[in-house]
Amino acid sequence: MEKEEKVLVSLRNVKKYYPVKKKTLSFEKEYVKAVNGVTLDIIEGETMGVVGESGCGKSTLGRTIIQLEEITDGAVFFNGENIHEKSNAEFKKLRKDMQMIFQDPFSSLNPRQKIGNALREPMDIYHQYSKKERQEKVIELLKEVGLKEEYANRYSHEFSGGQRQRVVIGRAIALNPKFIVCDEPVSALDVSIQAQIIQLLQDLQEKHNLTYMFISHDLGVVRYICDRVLVMYRGNMAELAPVKQLYENPKHPYTKILLSAIPRVNLDKRRQKVVEKENSLDLSTSSNGCVFAPRCPLVTSKCKEVEPEWRELEPGHFVACHEV
Structure with missing residues (x-):
């Protein structure tokens, strides 16, 4: 009998808009729609990938989930509880179960703080363990992430x-969280x-039953690391599918463009590079239509006038495109 899947994090029509400072006298407010209506369930124990080019809203989405950014509209549920309905004191208790690893x-890290103190700080804030136990936990964390015990007395620049x-990973797991947002944790590192x-990250996930975004x-x-992948474009959901299904059978034109841009040593001649429209730099926004229309090679008049619906094409494979 298969284990029943449990939804740990649930997003419902989450939006995050930033007001734009205007240079005209118009009274109509304008916004940058960093996250525009994301609805998503993250299953306990899985790794949910979020991809897209710079500025697509993926990092803002992660920050809104753990309330580093306050959402404009919508709701975020953690373990079935709406975190935006909680007081600061109530959310603080929940906060230790939700951590973030930054790029x-x-x-x-505080350059004036020793590494041991950085690892102990979350335990100090939440008054977990005795003083002796905290020191033992610091040593345990260092070993768990592959560092030596004596490193506790060094500074980050060393x-x-x-x-x-x-x-940073050790500090993120110090309070035994359930969910961690990994915001491009390896992009600044050598291959x-x-x-x-x-x-x-995979070893820690298996050991502690962690759930990752x-x-x-x-x-x-x-x-390599994800179970499912969400593709975002300009704050909107473009495609969502299990990782194998997405890479082998992408549906959205934007997903195909992203995948065709991956460098390969042995290029498959049957897989052609997807080319954007010549006016791909035209990023003018409109209240109607598909946000990807100015760049889409399959664009039609309907795409410019009607926003595409979020549809399930196959079990677990969703896409927002008229031409699929």
Whole structure:
């Protein structure tokens, strides 16, 4: 009998808009729609990939889930609880179950703080363990992420980028969280170190039953680590599918463009590069139609006038496109 899947994080029509400072006298407000109506369920124990080019809203989506950014509209549920209906005190109790690993490990650490203190700080804030137990936990965390015990007395500038990212990962798991947003955690690292950090994340996931949202622009890394992948474009959901299905049978034109841009050593001649329209730099927005229409090679008049519906083409494979 298969284990029943449990939804750990649920997003319902989540929006995050930023007001634009206008240079005209118009009273009509304008916004940058960083996240525009994302509805998504993340299953406990899985790694949900979120991909798209820079500015698509993937990092903003991750930050809104753990309330580093306050949402404009919609709701985020964690373990069935609406986190936006909770008081600050109530959310603080829930906050330790939701952590984040940032892209730049150097800026994530206080240069004046020893690594041991950085790892102990979450436990100090939540008053977990005795003083002696906290010190033992710091040593345990260092070993768990592949660092030596004596590193606890060093400062962040004494480490390489990969070692600093290990420290950041150790701090993220210090409170035994259930969900971690990994915001491009390997993009600032050398390729050889990337593989080590990805393996570490997978080992920790298996050991602690962690659930990840893995945000990245590197589709090669996403294919290796993720179970399902959400493709975003300008704040909107373009396609969602199991990782194998997405890579072998992409449906949305934007997904095909992203996948065709992956560098390959042995190029398959049967797989042609998808070319965007000549006016691909025309990113003018409209209240109607598909946001990808100015760049889409399959664009029709309907695409410019009617926003595409979010449809399930196959079990678990969703897409927002008129021409699919």
